[in-house]
Amino acid sequence: MLSAQPVIISFRILDDDCRNPFQSPSIFSFGNYNMSNATQLLHSIPVDPLTGAISVPIYQTSTFIQDAPGVNKGYDYARSNNPTRATVEMIIAQLEKGSTGIAFGSGLAAIDAVIKLLKTGDEIVAVDDIYGGAFRLFAQVYEKFGITVKYVDTTNSENVFNAVSPKTKLIWLETPTNPTLKISDIAAIAKIAKANNCLLCVDNTFASPALQLPLTLGADLVVHSATKYLGGHSDLIAGIVVTKEAALGAKIKFLQNACGAILSPFDSWLLIRGIETLHLRIKQHCINAQVVAEYLETHPLVDKVYYPGLPSHPNHAIAKKQSRGFGGIVSFSLKEDTEAAAVAFVTGTKYFLLAESLGGIKSLVSHPANMTHKSIPAHIRRSNGVTDSLIRLSVGLEEVEDLVEDLEHAFEKLSQTTGGTKKQHLPAALLQ
Secondary structure, three states: OOOOOOEEEEEEOOOOOOOOOOOOOOEEEEEEEOOHHHHHHHHHOOOOOOOOOOOOOOOOOOEOOOOEOOEOOOOOEOOOOOHHHHHHHHHHHHHOOOOEEEEEOOHHHHHHHHHOOOOOOOEEEEEOOOOHHHHHHHHHHHHHHOOEEEEEOOOOHHHHHHHOOOOEEEEEEEOOOOOOOOOOOHHHHHHHHHHOOOEEEEEOOOOOOOOOOHHHHOOOEEEEEOOOOOOOOOOOOOEEEEEOOHHHHHHHHHHHHHHOOEOOHHHHHHHHHHHOOHHHHHHHHHHHHHHHHHHHHOOOOEEEEEOOOOOOOOOHHHHHHHOOOOOOEEEEEEOOOOHHHHHHHHOOOOOOEEOOOOOOOOOEEEOHHHOOOOOOOHHHHHHOOOOOOOEEEEOOOOOHHHHHHHHHHHHHHHHHHHOOOOOOOOOHHHHO
């Protein structure tokens, strides 16, 4: 008989000889994480009642036959609803502990639907270290319609409290943020939102519901670029909104149908396929990222390392409090804080592939100043911590020894280019 007590699971990174490759052990713990969540996920994915197919069918159709005008089997036109899309929406709503899931054709389409809840004269208080695409949408699309945005450092909840005004109708968080991995106290900011009668939306892309559940901490909405960890294989573009309350979900569902930015049946199926392995993938992403972050923190060419799993991270304590792990993204800046040095590094790796996006099984590297955050003016970008040399790693599922060695080789090339420190002390165990 299974115990009802939460399972405490820790992972220790060991080499083949059962020795830790670092002098201080690298431990990743899920804490009081009930591992039946993975079981619940897998068995929430329905078996087809018509054929017994264990994989959800792809209903690749634009319309549905009706028994009489307005009389149908729950579906009439595929923009309004589709059985494959409805299944993935149900699965993700359950994962996030919400009432309603709504799937869109991209993460930005999901963000766009949330902003459409507002009207002219309304105000958003948003995290300052914001995804470049969200900043572009806010600044270049919605501000001209009279929706204003205040950007504040949300790692200090008092900044949010001071920024909220009677016009504020939405507080927008990313936690962790992209790309400097800032952590905001969701529960504390949720109290501020409720006291001021405004909505709290949390972009949960970087953490995923495998690690963090903002709706249980008081948020009203969660958004995802499901392209990233939910999909997990770099083979689809998708966005998700999940609402805590059904009434708010109905408003987003109306906008999905009225504006038409839906997720296709095939991409819905791909997303289901990806979610099936979410928990397994996220555990390994976290383990690998912790090792990479600890390695970078000791490197003489590195200035700062941004990873919530490091005790040196300024928001480490709140990250431990509100999430089950620290994710697979690591960012760092170079002591030579120039775009040229960053470009030399990101073009010098083998296993970290230079590409937009993140959260896939293969490791990726990007230079935010020239890629994800290029739409943000340079002075604003720098003031928010996205320096010219900042590099973002999406740590994948390769053997972590290979990833660290890849980074080491890139640093060696960089040092030869810039005349900096030569060979770094790569841990001996990783070279065996």
